[in-house]
Amino acid sequence: MSHPVYLKNGDLVKVNDHVYCSPTWDTRDGTPYSVARIMQFLPPEDAPKGEESKNYLYTRVRLAWYYRPSDVSDRAVADPRLLLAAIYSEVCDINQLRAKCHVVHRDKISDLSGWKKRPDRFYFNRLFDPYIKKEFEVIPSHDVRNLPDEIRDVLISRYEYIVAEKEVIPDLTDNIRLCDTCQVWCPSADSVQCDRCKKYFHMKCVQPPLIAKPSRGYGWTCAPCSRRHEEEVDSRDIRHGTPSAVKVRTNAPAARGRGRPRKDKVLAEIEENLPVKHFKMWPFRYFGQYTVAEDTLDPEDLIFPRTASRVGPKYQANVPAEPSPYSHPLEIEERGSDNTIEVLGIFNTFTESELAEAEEIKKRLSDDPQVQSSVDWLTEVIRRLSEASMALDGSMSSVKITPTRLEKWKKTETPYTDKEWSRSEIAAFEDGIQQHGAELRAVRDEVSTRSMPEVVRFYGHWKSEKVGEENRRKRASGPQAKPLILQYKSTKEAEDGQRVGLSDDDSSIIAQPSKTPSCGACRTRESKVWWKAPKGLSTNILCDTCGTNWRKYADLNVRPLREESVPTTKTREKRGGTPLSAPASKRPRTSVSVSTQSTPPPPTISIAPQNRCLACTRTGPPAKVLKCKKCQLRVHAGSCGAIVDPGSADSWVCDLCENEETQEASINPDCLLCPRSANEDKRKKPWPPADTFLRASKPTEGQGWTHVLCAVFTSELTFADASRLRLVEGLNTVSRHKWSTRCCLCGEIEGAVIRCSDCPKEFHASCAWKQGHKFGFEIQPVKSSRRDTTITTTFKGESGCMNAIVSCREHDHSKRDIYDICETNEGGETALQVYCQAYKQAPVSQAHALLRKARRLDALLNIRNDNHAAQGSSTPSEPEPECFRCGTQFSPAFYRATPEDAMAVNGNSSGSNGNNHSRETKWMCHKCHFEMNETSTKSMGMTTS
Structure with a gap:
């Protein structure tokens, strides 16, 4: 260990120390440590x-688990200090370490009663294998004697303990058994014992050799003993008596008693600190009846428990083929011979010329790159080229790859690629995978239109595609930046070490219990610390003693409830005399283990599964994290502007899928702010893919589409309804610079870019999301002098100006309080919801949608600005323009009227009237301006004619 590791209570832990380990109370659901x-x-x-890894703090730890007997069986165990060892390890978070403890083998404890009286002391004498669900005996390795010296020395030097079946222990602990014929060690599996002289023989050394051992209940005698017995019988001098059971002698250690408690703890402290040998981090290995003794000399031999092999005539059968009545009887081929094996490929035997010829044939068969990379197509090509090469002529030029293949067990050819899966079938398949995992038989029930082989093949392709996408995403994003907090700053800091773990998580301790707290086990009402109690008790809290005993030893002394009967009227009237009922018997003290009524019941599986949001990767109930009924998009309701009743959450449909039915917006789902997608990407169904947050899109005022991410983090855009994120407005107001700048991630100039908040890099919002950049919202305080001119909002108790932040993943975000997109406040609103309602709402109360669009066009074309500049009137208090001809105030554009237009409308050509029009600016709407131009054009045409 390079650096010391300390627990929070100050204990130094090192390799081979025993510890309590547990996640948080809510995660472990009330189970003990x-x-x-x-x-x-x-x-x-x-x-x-x-x-270089030595410069990083330890954040993980590999642990070898111990089981409690109640964890693996339903039988009650009276001793809470008894454990079961296991050859099973797991990597856990280092913060799950709670405290130190001591675990010692039973044979190393001289005073068991005194050992169990000391806190945090456990012992074991058996091992449980979680894979074959079987218990084994554990004995010290130096007790094994029935082995050759070279094998025994290796076992003793490497391992402290030996794991074996209970029936094998007497044979292992007996003295070494040598064959009386060849004086070589006799393993119990290949030897027999004479029932009279008690000598051992190899089964092959007996004349004639024994094929099998005697059946149960029968004995075997060697030839000299058998001959001697026959002579005694023939002489009639022998008298048969009643056979008595002979006790088998064994050198196995006798069972220890409870012992008498010792007052001194010196010997106990020596016993708990005795060194234990470990070989490749394990102190024991399996050496039972299914072990080959010589294999233990190999350091790479597996140490796990084993069972009987399922190879041999007991489990396999050679079934001969039924001969045809029209042909001669065929010779029965032995199973596993060359003639019974289907050769799928012999490319490993091809020469260089044959390989080159095979490559040319493969290129001629298909030019489609997707087909050339298809596993099914390549498998069929390899099989047919191998068959052509093994033919008599050896020519591969006549090979033809058709979309069918001929199986040996079928009479007709079948396609080697399945029919393309529809969107509904893919959606049903992914639903089944989410609910049942890799249990493909249950998934097959969800996809009723496909057979079981088709589901199995599609599962392979589907999983390969998911893994490939993840690998491509990791390669594109590059190595993740290492947090600076994981590194030591100096050598002194490394020498000081680190403190990890907790005595227990804070959520397990109740700081402020009720006014009259009562322990759910012992009913005490006074305790310095109150702990959360497991399910099934009378109260939900435990005192310090009961809470500690439950967490460490899984033991509770539950005090049963007293049945207090309400006195009747007659009982209240009778004040003296003989009691009506006998005195209650003494209440017995019962110790409740994990398997009794104090055991927390297994967690119930919810009928509605938890959905995982694609934006924040956190799970939530279906009413909070919605799942599209058609494309399976999963996202928080507040992050996509959806307001759905909990009862109808299962029938929710995203905007793109809903538009496929209504077709109110464009059927092209490409985002207007992102580069155009390639044609091969659009072939994916559904498009955009439903496994990313970029599937969440919103329609624009021009019936186009934008990603929710792009609309929120582009400052110029607003929503007509910010609460539902409906109808994106203002795409024509995005600055020209954003449309003409090249994205630093994809290299494309198409689309509108946004800028990193920490550096001058500019990129598309979708590209930044794919690369794993930081998206969120930051609240900055506002000065008192600017509060009147700045919109402020409150989120999670923090008030100020809320800003949308996009930062490159290379920047350090640990020192900034950035709220994620789906982070919710006390009212259940997401940070994206709060930001959009405060800063992204279009001014719908001032004008309707068409007028808002017209004003944006005015600002874009600088129509109003030019007119104001010409008249020298740019005061903000100028009234809204009004057409002097028709009196309307609503028009896509207003034009300044000339004096001639005013005189033509009024029919007055006097100079005073014209001067009056020249002094006051008059406006003409788009419709009147068009009619006046058309009228003047016609009059000019008539004059010319």
């Missing part, structure tokens, strides 16, 4: 390998 042995400390998972 687990006992484990520290195998090694590990740096962060993303830390570099080699010597």
